[in-house]
Amino acid sequence: MSPSARGAVPSQAGRTVVVTGANSGVGKATAIALAAAGARTVITARNEARGRAAREDIRRTTGSDQVDLVVFDLADLASVRAGAAELLDRTERIDVLVNNAGLVLSDRQVTVDGFEATFATNHLGPFLLTRLLTDRLVESAPARVVNVASTAHRGARTGLDFDDLQSTGHYRGMQAYSRSKLANILFTTELARRLDGTGVTANSVHPGTVASGFARDDDASGFLAFGVKVIKPFILTPAKGARTSVYVATSPDLAGVTGQYFVKCRVRTPSPAARDEAAAILLWSVSEELVGAAPSAPGPAAGPGSGAR
Numbered sequence: 001m002s003p004s005a006r007g008a009v010p011s012q013a014g015r016t017v018v019v020t021g022a023n024s025g026v027g028k029a030t031a032i033a034l035a036a037a038g039a040r041t042v043i044t045a046r047n048e049a050r051g052r053a054a055r056e057d058i059r060r061t062t063g064s065d066q067v068d069l070v071v072f073d074l075a076d077l078a079s080v081r082a083g084a085a086e087l088l089d090r091t092e093r094i095d096v097l098v099n100n101a102g103l104v105l106s107d108r109q110v111t112v113d114g115f116e117a118t119f120a121t122n123h124l125g126p127f128l129l130t131r132l133l134t135d136r137l138v139e140s141a142p143a144r145v146v147n148v149a150s151t152a153h154r155g156a157r158t159g160l161d162f163d164d165l166q167s168t169g170h171y172r173g174m175q176a177y178s179r180s181k182l183a184n185i186l187f188t189t190e191l192a193r194r195l196d197g198t199g200v201t202a203n204s205v206h207p208g209t210v211a212s213g214f215a216r217d218d219d220a221s222g223f224l225a226f227g228v229k230v231i232k233p234f235i236l237t238p239a240k241g242a243r244t245s246v247y248v249a250t251s252p253d254l255a256g257v258t259g260q261y262f263v264k265c266r267v268r269t270p271s272p273a274a275r276d277e278a279a280a281i282l283l284w285s286v287s288e289e290l291v292g293a294a295p296s297a298p299g300p301a302a303g304p305g306s307g308a309r
């Protein structure tokens with residue numbers, strides 16, 4: 001582990017960070033660490049009551065009066081657009097965006113926009129949110145995007161199924177989750193390439209296996225929830241799980257480092273499917289079509305090799 005990973009979080013005074021899904025688990029612990037380091041910390045939640053409770057808890061824990069809440073649902077693209085507009089309205093700058101929110105669903109669910117809910121929540125919503133906040137990030141450069149992926153991306157061995165991104169065929173919760181986390185890494189690769197030269201970096205992380213609200217009973221059932229409960233005594237606290245996100249969001253050692261995947265505060269090589277640059281480019285264009293025309297396009301859609309990654 002690098003010295004910065006072991007030491008205290010560098011002062012974030014004067015910086016504004018946005019952490020999605022920060023009312024519980026890894027996201028809340030990430031927000032606590034960043035707020036404690038002096039960042040103006042804007043947390044997002046899909047549920048107002050849970051969001052308010054977390055905001056008060058983070059304020060109390062850190063003693064910071066610079067913790068704000070914006071409520072929107074990443075599984076609802078109109079809600080994401082409204083949430084992004086509110087974030088832009090309430091922040092003058094965004095130095096760090098942590099796309100942390102995510103879930104796993106035992107049964108196939110469909111969002112109001114007609115998308116499979118794991119793909120929509122874990123990939124499409126964060127994709128659109130990032131697109132909508134990109135201009136502000138670029139204006140605030142040097143800035144960072146941190147996408148919380150998972151080692152579970154390795155479960156999607158054959159890559160994304162571009163013929164069935166919505167899992168309309170045989171649905172398996174862990175397979176949909178693995179693919180959505182693979183999408184997080186592919187999105188990071190292409191975002192980093194498009195943001196090259198802007199002063200905004202994009203990296204993904206695996207937080208470790210963390211005891212959180214993840215796979216709780218209303219999201220996951222049966223074997224999935226049982227598996228999570230069985231390993232729970234052996235897994236990390238949310239504070240430890242947040243370390244890699246916080247490190248990648250703040251470490252001076254990582255200035256200019258982009259397009260990488262981090263585990264335990266170190267660069268790791270993700271799966272072969274996650275290193276497929278053609279899939280990263282295709283996912284970007286398909287995602288753009290799925291979310292509709294989004295205003296702030298980061299950079300030209302040049303081919304691979306045109307950036308200096």
Ligand SMILES: NC(=O)c1ccc[n+]([C@@H]2O[C@H](COP(=O)([O-])OP(=O)(O)OC[C@H]3O[C@@H](n4cnc5c(N)ncnc54)[C@H](OP(=O)(O)O)[C@@H]3O)[C@@H](O)[C@H]2O)c1
Nearest residue numbers: 021024025026046073074075101102150209210212213214
């Ligand atoms: N826990 C692990 O072992 C582990 C391992 C690898 C990767 N991860 C990743 O770490 C991230 C954080 O997970 P966690 O373990 O901290 O789980 P968590 O405690 O369940 O936190 C997930 C957060 O995402 C929010 N969220 C879910 N669906 C949303 C939506 N449609 N719109 C907005 N927010 C939504 C949740 O809100 P609600 O409280 O309202 O549901 C919650 O705030 C996820 O991306 C997950 O894939 C976790």
